[in-house]
Amino acid sequence: MPGFIADPTEIPPFLLAGGRSSRMGANKAFALLGHERLLTRIATRIGQQQTIPVALNADADWLDTEGLRLVPDTITGKLGPLAGVLTAMRHAAVHCPHASHLVTVPIDSPFFPIDLVARLAEPIEGRDDIAIAASLGRDHPVFGLWPVSLADDLEAWLLADEKRRVRDFLARHLVRTVDFPAIETMIGPLDPFFNINTPDDLLDAGRWLAALESNQ
Numbered sequence: 777m778p779g780f781i782a783d784p785t786e787i788p789p790f791l792l793a794g795g796r797s798s799r800m801g802a803n804k805a806f807a808l809l810g811h812e813r814l815l816t817r818i819a820t821r822i823g824q825q826q827t828i829p830v831a832l833n834a835d836a837d838w839l840d841t842e843g844l845r846l847v848p849d850t851i852t853g854k855l856g857p858l859a860g861v862l863t864a865m866r867h868a869a870v871h872c873p874h875a876s877h878l879v880t881v882p883i884d885s886p887f888f889p890i891d892l893v894a895r896l897a898e899p900i901e902g903r904d905d906i907a908i909a910a911s912l913g914r915d916h917p918v919f920g921l922w923p924v925s926l927a928d929d930l931e932a933w934l935l936a937d938e939k940r941r942v943r944d945f946l947a948r949h950l951v952r953t954v955d956f957p958a959i960e961t962m963i964g965p966l967d968p969f970f971n972i973n974t975p976d977d978l979l980d981a982g983r984w985l986a987a988l989e990s991n992q
């Protein structure tokens with residue numbers, strides 16, 4: 777029996793790339809993993825699960841969006857990933873008026889599960905429920921299903937809460953956490969939400985990619 781979300785493939789997807797990449801020292805979206813940019817890899821990976829084109833949440837001055845629709849933050853000041861989530865909510869409300877939820881993925885986690893959206897949708901029971909991913913005992917709220925209905929609440933909270941900790945926002949709402957297992961590889965278990973922040977992380981990601989490719 778389908779749950780509240782009848783067809784997860786119809787959830788609009790947003791790629792969060794509005795950060796500063798300060799630890800990387802250069803825009804992470806254009807970093808190469810294997811022969812591919814992170815932007816290409818992540819957009820393809822989330823896009824192949826969804827029927828609605830991927831929107832790119834990034835700064836308004838990006839010239840190279842690989843054909844993705846650019847959706848800059850609706851509030852200024854680089855207020856963190858939830859500013860991207862708010863932007864996605866506002867965009868979905870206008871452009872996908874039938875969607876109760878949208879899905880976000882960050883620009884820097886190249887190995888996320890391909891059944892991400894279907895699994896996040898399973899526990900949603902109502903229009904105001906949030907679902908986030910977890911693995912190995914850690915939450916990854918940048919991988920989330922977010923209700924369009926929470927836009928005003930999120931905007932008010934972002935403007936009022938100086939710390940803007942994601943977990944403090946989540947504590948105000950009903951959150952379903954979906955746990956994903958590690959991926960077994962020749963060089964050990966890989967966290968599916970392995971996240972690239974630094975040049976060293978990018979090198980590690982290259983090793984994980986090679987290990988995954990030899991799995992196949």
Ligand SMILES: Nc1nc2c(ncn2[C@@H]2O[C@H](COP(=O)(O)OP(=O)(O)OP(=O)(O)O)[C@@H](O)[C@H]2O)c(=O)[nH]1
Nearest residue numbers: 793794795796797798799854855856857860882883
């Ligand atoms: N829209 C938007 N997205 C953000 C913002 N800050 C971070 N993000 C995104 O949230 C995700 C996780 O952020 P981080 O891993 O800290 O990436 P980052 O902020 O670019 O990198 P650092 O500057 O090194 O912290 C990434 O996909 C970022 O692009 C923001 O102010 N606005």
Ligand SMILES: [Mg+2]
Nearest residue numbers: 795796797798
């Ligand atoms: Mg950051």
